[in-house]
Amino acid sequence: MNRYIPIFLVFLLAIFLSIIIGPAQLNTDILQLRISRVILGIFAGGVLAFCGGILQGLFGNPLVEPYTLGSASGAALGGSVGMLIFGTISPLFAFLGALGVGFFVFTIARIEGGLLRDRLILAGVVMSFLCSSLVMIIMVMGGRELYEILYLLMGYLGVVINSTNRLMIILMIVLSGILLLYLYQYYRELDIISQGMETAAGLGIDIQKLSIIIFLTTALLIGITVSIVGAIGFVGLIVPHISKLIFGPKHLKNLPASFLLGATFLLLADTIARVITVYELPVGVVTSLVGVPFFIYLYRRQ
Amino acid sequence: MFSKAVKAVCIGCVVLILATGINSCEKPVSHTGFKIVSLSPAMTEIVFALGVAQDLVGVTTFCNYPEQAKKIYKIGDFSNPSLERIVGRKPDLVIVNLPEQMRIKRQLEKLNINIFISSPRTLDDIYDEIIEIGRILKKEQAADSLVNYMKMHISRVDKPVLNAVEGSSKKRVYIELSPKPLVTIGAPSFLNELLEMAGAENIFADLEKDYPVVPQEEVIKRNPDVIIVLHPEKITDRLGWRKITAIKNNAVYTTLNQDHLMRPGPRLVIGFKELKDIVDE
Numbered sequence: 166m167n168r169y170i171p172i173f174l175v176f177l178l179a180i181f182l183s184i185i186i187g188p189a190q191l192n193t194d195i196l197q198l199r200i201s202r203v204i205l206g207i208f209a210g211g212v213l214a215f216c217g218g219i220l221q222g223l224f225g226n227p228l229v230e231p232y233t234l235g236s237a238s239g240a241a242l243g244g245s246v247g248m249l250i251f252g253t254i255s256p257l258f259a260f261l262g263a264l265g266v267g268f269f270v271f272t273i274a275r276i277e278g279g280l281l282r283d284r285l286i287l288a289g290v291v292m293s294f295l296c297s298s299l300v301m302i303i304m305v306m307g308g309r310e311l312y313e314i315l316y317l318l319m320g321y322l323g324v325v326i327n328s329t330n331r332l333m334i335i336l337m338i339v340l341s342g343i344l345l346l347y348l349y350q351y352y353r354e355l356d357i358i359s360q361g362m363e364t365a366a367g368l369g370i371d372i373q374k375l376s377i378i379i380f381l382t383t384a385l386l387i388g389i390t391v392s393i394v395g396a397i398g399f400v401g402l403i404v405p406h407i408s409k410l411i412f413g414p415k416h417l418k419n420l421p422a423s424f425l426l427g428a429t430f431l432l433l434a435d436t437i438a439r440v441i442t443v444y445e446l447p448v449g450v451v452t453s454l455v456g457v458p459f460f461i462y463l464y465r466r467q
Numbered sequence: 468m469f470s471k472a473v474k475a476v477c478i479g480c481v482v483l484i485l486a487t488g489i490n491s492c493e494k495p496v497s498h499t500g501f502k503i504v505s506l507s508p509a510m511t512e513i514v515f516a517l518g519v520a521q522d523l524v525g526v527t528t529f530c531n532y533p534e535q536a537k538k539i540y541k542i543g544d545f546s547n548p549s550l551e552r553i554v555g556r557k558p559d560l561v562i563v564n565l566p567e568q569m570r571i572k573r574q575l576e577k578l579n580i581n582i583f584i585s586s587p588r589t590l591d592d593i594y595d596e597i598i599e600i601g602r603i604l605k606k607e608q609a610a611d612s613l614v615n616y617m618k619m620h621i622s623r624v625d626k627p628v629l630n631a632v633e634g635s636s637k638k639r640v641y642i643e644l645s646p647k648p649l650v651t652i653g654a655p656s657f658l659n660e661l662l663e664m665a666g667a668e669n670i671f672a673d674l675e676k677d678y679p680v681v682p683q684e685e686v687i688k689r690n691p692d693v694i695i696v697l698h699p700e701k702i703t704d705r706l707g708w709r710k711i712t713a714i715k716n717n718a719v720y721t722t723l724n725q726d727h728l729m730r731p732g733p734r735l736v737i738g739f740k741e742l743k744d745i746v747d748e
Contacts, residue, residue: 189688198683198707305546312680316648323682325646326706443674445648445682 168411169422176425179432180207186436188443205322206435207428208338209394210404214427215345216383217401218408218420222355223379225362226282230401231263231387235289237398238296239266240384240391241317245300256337260388266292267384319449320397322435337389344382345424351375352416359414397449399456400427406460430456501604504556506548506571507564507585509732511536513597514562516613516733517606525556532726532734550574560603587731588655588677590621596731613733620736623664637668638746641691641713644678644729646700649686653679658728661735665742667693687711693718693745697725720745 183203189195217230231237243262247255273288274281297318304314326334354375358365365372390397408423434451504525505511511530514523520535529545530536542552545564548571553561558580563572565586575582583600587593594614601610640662644650652658653674662669670689671681687707694713696702699721703714713719727738 187684188682189684192710194707194710195684195687198687201706306544312650312678313645313647316680321648323648325649325683325702327701328704329701331706439682439684443681443685444676445680 169425172411172422172425172429176429179429179436183432183436187439201326202322202435203432204338205324205334205394206432208341209320209322209390209397210400210427210429210431211424212341212345212386212390212427213397213401214404214408214423214430215348215420216386217427218405218416218423219348219351219355219379220383220401221405222359222416223376224282224285225359226286227406228286228402229289230405231383232293232396232398232401233286233289235266235270235292235296236263236384236387237391237396237401238293238300238318239263240388241396242266242296242300242303243388244392245303245314245317249303249306256389256392258388259392260385262296263384263388263391264381266296267380271380316447317391317395319447320391320395321438321445321447321449322394322431323445324394334393337393341386341389344386348379348382349420351379352420355416356414359416395447395449397431397452399449399452400431403456403460404430501560502556502558503560503562503604504542504553504558505530505562506542506545506553506568507562508532508545508726509730510562510564510583510585510596510600512730512732512734513600513613514604517601517604517609519604519606522604524558525553554578554580562600585731587657590657590660590735593657593731593735594618617733617736621661621664621739637666638692639670639689640667640693640695640746641670641686641689642695642697643702644697644725646698646702648680649683650678651681651686653677657731657735661728661739661742665739665746667742667746683707692716693720695723695742695745696721697723697728718748 180203183206184196184199185191187195187199191199213231220229220231220234221227223229240259240263243265244255244259246262247253247258250258270285270288270292274285300318301314304317305311354365354370357368357370358372358375362372404427405419405423408419408426412419412422431448431452434455435448437455438446438448438451501522502524503514503519503522505514505523506527508527508529508531511523511526512532514520515533515536523536523539525542526536526539527543527545527548528541530539540552540556542556543549546567548568550571553571553575560581560583561575562583562585563575565572565584572582572584583603585596587596594617597610597614597617598607601607601613642652642658642662644652651671652669653676654669654672655675656677659669659672663672670686670691671679674681683705687710690711691713694702694711696719701721702708703719708714723741724738727734727741
């Protein structure tokens with residue numbers, strides 16, 4: 166349990182850095198702005214990493230995450246369809262997009278009596294590319310500018326918060342918290358499934374039902390996240406691995422740690438994004454710039 | 468035997484390509500029945516202003532001014548013009564906007580269709596392009612007078628007045644083109660030039676990008692006296708923005724027509740007057 170202490174301290178440090186570092190002098194207004202950005206960062210980083218961890222546990226595949234499963238890009242696709250119809254990205258459409266694409270990926274990877282896990286990733290990545298192209302077409306046809314598309318596909322935390330979207334964002338974050346807790350209660354089942362599907366089935370776990378629950382809930386979470394901050398990549402992939410390196414395979418411990426580490430990672434990436442240029446840089450650029458070498462380093466060391 | 472034939476065909480093709488390539492280097496000149504396709508809304512306005520609108524056989528769906536332009540055959544929108552529709556009009560000249568229409572420009576070049584490239588960054592570029600298209604369309608005089616008209620109306624505020632303005636410090640303006648993410652104008656854009664000529668200062672004039680994406684904090688830090696919003700979203704109730712001078716003093720302008728300011732054509736005259744009215748207020 167005491168391994169949480171250093172991680173929590175780093176998390177606090179990330180929050181502290183995010184709040185004190187920035188171009189403007191700190192006053193109450195700037196503080197409000199930075200705190201809202203920190204909240205978005207904790208929410209998005211935490212949710213993505215947590216979902217990544219739980220999906221990796223469920224499918225027993227280290228490469229599974231919201232991005233490689235196609236649901237993040239699917240959410241962006243759904244979101245941009247909603248944007249064409251209503252002029253704004255709605256969580257509902259993003260959820261439907263994540264769900265639809267996820268479902269499609271499953272259908273491709275499905276064989277009689279189970280899932281082909283390698284095919285799951287292949288199908289997910291392929292669908293992810295397809296969705297990105299469709300987002301491009303839809304947005305360009307809708308007269309949207311390229312940077313808007315880029316920021317939706319890479320994600321950024323500098324979202325403008327005003328009286329129209331404030332309540333919505335707060336509600337969505339609260340809902341996400343509830344959904345995360347709901348998923349967390351399945352930690353024991355996930356531990357057993359990680360040992361092997363047969364064992365789990367032998368112990369009477371309804372894998373089919375659990376898969377559907379986890380699949381639907383993560384799709385909803387990803388839909389919410391993407392509709393607010395865009396499709397930020399890499400957090401969901403690498404953070405659960407780091408979490409497992411530190412806390413071992415037990416989901417009771419590594420899922421909350423994934424949340425904390427994901428939040429920390431995204432906050433630090435965002436701080437870097439804010440410091441290196443005067444421009445607003447999509448935070449997804451930094452997460453992959455930092456994430457890829459770090460990931461390679463970890464894997465070489467193992 | 469066979470390979471020789473292939474070689475001959477290949478060489479023939481190369482010669483043909485080279486020949487037509489050289490041919491297309493010559494600028495076309497207007498003649499009776501000259502047909503133009505314009506992919507640039509600003510250039511469509513310019514062609515109308517030069518009095519040769521009857522030559523236009525194709526425009527984009529964005530070409531909505533003057534009213535008659537809406538009735539001209541549409542070849543697609545500004546970002547996605549259809550190559551087939553363009554070619555189908557058998558144009559003598561296609562006006563292409565760069566950098567946005569790079570793809571279609573390459574395709575047209577492959578088909579040896581004459582193109583006119585419009586890519587103005589400064590007011591002088593706009594004037595040069597008007598003179599150039601005027602020469603091609605044999606409307607040199609009309610082009611001259613259009614440029615003179617624009618220069619007359621878009622001119623620097625008189626020196627003594629400017630000095631006085633500088634003494635009382637220029638108004639610092641933030642122009643917002645898009646809310647998600649925040650897009651504004653940097654130094655290399657004619658809108659920045661217009662602002663300066665109107666006697667104001669763009670708060671992001673130090674950025675060397677024409678349309679930079681900026682963080683909210685930078686806007687708050689640079690604290691503009693005036694905010695011009697060129698999209699429909701409300702900005703006064705944003706979290707953290709209430710202490711900005713422009714918002715405190717109710718100097719947020721939302722009713723300006725984007726086409727008057729963003730289209731490098733004759734209506735910049737109207738846009739400039741609107742800017743000046745705001746700055747002088």
